[in-house]
């Protein structure tokens with residue numbers, strides 16, 4: 001059952017506390033992940049085989065499946081599933097291809113020209129979750145922009161399944177993306193392997209992808225331990241639904257449950273402008289929950305969630321901005337007027353016919369998004385995440401005359417004579 005709060009009765013501190021995600025056991029997780037990272041760093045592949053046995057309960061013969069096996073496994077995909085993947089692929093491709101942009105050159109002063117060019121990050125690592133559910137959709141969300149950006153080496157890790165392989169959906173996506181190896185490695189050990197490299201797993205410059213708390217913690221740790229860059233902390237899924245009396249309570253309940261079913265540490269928050277919407281949504285939620293195959297785990301996430309009663313939509317938006325949800329659903333016909341009020345959210349779903357599941361799989365936007373309040377400062381994955389922007393400049397003889405003295409004076413003001421000289425020597429000889 002969802003706990004219920006009334007916004008007007010909450011103090012600022014209580015709102016802040018409500019916006020904290022479940023943080024119990026953080027120290028234990030940190031210690032365990034550090035141990036895993038250290039062991040992968042020192043023992044390499046041996047550690048990876050050991051962890052596959054310990055956590056995924058499989059004795060692997062090899063740490064990856066190669067081209068032949070990918071082809072064989074992909075061939076077993078049911079036809080309706082391959083068609084659905086094709087459609088999702090096309091939409092995600094179209095949306096991310098539209099993000100390819102070229103900036104113009106800018107003459108900041110006559111003869112001084114500056115510009116930026118994008119270059120792909122050469123070696124990237126993609127983590128595809130596969131613990132409680134295997135997520136080939138994440139493979140599309142990461143693989144398509146990596147390919148569009150032109151990344152030369154794309155290393156893919158996903159936990160091995162019970163048969164010591166990956167499933168036909170992941171294999172089919174690998175085939176579509178032209179990826180010839182899928183490493184059968186999950187959790188913090190996969191992140192460590194890609195960050196430090198092992199005999200089998202190539203070291204990468206940047207690691208992408210969502211995952212459970214072990215994966216997310218490991219990504220955060222390898223930034224300082226291995227100097228590896230990461231996309232963002234993309235941990236347990238969460239949703240905040242802001243509903244008014246134009247919402248359909250059954251739809252709202254289905255959206256809350258959709259994110260709750262990801263895992264017990266997921267959160268589904270209902271913010272509503274009337275008690276009636278909350279009551280009706282909770283009724284629908286109970287009915288729908290009882291029918292779900294993952295009802296135990298989903299119910300645990302619901303226990304970890306709550307509803308907030310607000311006086312109007314603007315107050316609801318204030319709470320949403322404080323919470324900074326990974327997904328924000330505006331279950332109201334008045335969504336247009338709320339758009340300018342949104343300051344913190346990973347991805348937003350507008351109106352009563354736009355379920356968050358559409359974005360999870362197939363509409364085109366990326367589903368790898370910041371959780372735990374990180375939407376206050378991070379964006380979700382996009383094509384930009386896979387490139388660096390390099391700046392260029394060129395100065396002509398006229399430009400040197402125009403800018404020279406400014407640089408000389410500023411260098412002198414900082415007491416950096418050699419900087420000044422690099423200009424003066426040129427001015428004298430021109």
Ligand SMILES: NC(=O)c1ccc[n+]([C@@H]2O[C@H](COP(=O)([O-])OP(=O)(O)OC[C@H]3O[C@@H](n4cnc5c(N)ncnc54)[C@H](O)[C@@H]3O)[C@@H](O)[C@H]2O)c1
Nearest residue numbers: 129130131132159186187210211212234236237262368369
């Ligand atoms: N934020 C996003 O963009 C986004 C997108 C998709 C999924 N998700 C989230 O990704 C997560 C996927 O989690 P998952 O667990 O199903 O798969 P996962 O692949 O992230 O994790 C599975 C791995 O965790 C490791 N592990 C499990 N128990 C462990 C333990 N006790 N100690 C050390 N390591 C352990 C194992 O190595 C296992 O292979 C969910 O929380 C889901 O909500 C987030």
Ligand SMILES: N[C@H](CO)Cc1c[nH]c[nH+]1
Nearest residue numbers: 135137138237238360367
């Ligand atoms: N909702 C997840 C992002 O938080 C993405 C996903 C994949 N499959 C289903 N859902």
Ligand SMILES: [Zn+2]
Nearest residue numbers: 237258259360
């Ligand atoms: Zn989802």
